[in-house]
Amino acid sequence: MQPARYHVAQRLIHWLIALVVLGALTVGFTLGTLGFEGARDRFGLEATNALYKYHKSFGVLILGLMVLRLGLWVALGRPALPQDMTVPQRLAAIATHAALYLLLIAxxxxxxxxxxAGGFPIEFFGWVLPGLMAKDPALSEWLYGLHGTLGIAILAVAGLHVAAALWHWRVRRDGIMRRISLP
Ligand code: HEM
Known part of the structure; x- marks a missing residue:
């Protein structure tokens, strides 16, 4: 039997990921737009280093939370979509959710x-994790470009996701929001 709502652990992790992704996107786009020198001139060296450190730390945290989320899905299942949703609506929901999973892991x-590949440390709060790759500045530059493109894709797909959630909540009033809300 499929549950009527997501388990409280799944609901908590959903909103935690939403919050941390919002912070990672805000700091990421700030650093990506200004660059290291631009950020240092504007915020000072100490604050800039902290922005890089916490961007990386919260980014790695998102990866861990996404793996945990997939594990919870396998262990606990998820509620079925409402019977009266049309096939295109179902396909749109499935495609958006799959894209969010893929993007937030990639x-x-x-x-x-x-x-x-840039030779910089993988900072995770008080620790430095292994880079697992040899230094390769050209590859690093290409990967940073891809990181920026994925950031724009996340903004677009998350925007659709929020718009659909608001439509279910305020227009369709079909109880979808209650399946994932905290209280
Ligand atoms: C879901 C997790 C993450 C999100 C949503 C995210 C988001 C972003 C975004 C939107 C940018 C701006 C890119 C641009 O405009 O060029 C950025 C830059 C950056 N990200 Fe992430 N990021 C995440 C994870 C990580 C992780 C795990 C690391 C490293 C361990 C990392 C390291 C960096 C660095 C160093 C920059 C600055 C690049 C530059 O100065 O050009 N990010 N991030």
């Missing part, structure tokens, strides 16, 4: 690889 992996 994004931190590409960020990790870009950083390691």
């Amino acid at each position: 994004m931190p992996v590409v960020g990790w690889m870009a950083t390691a």
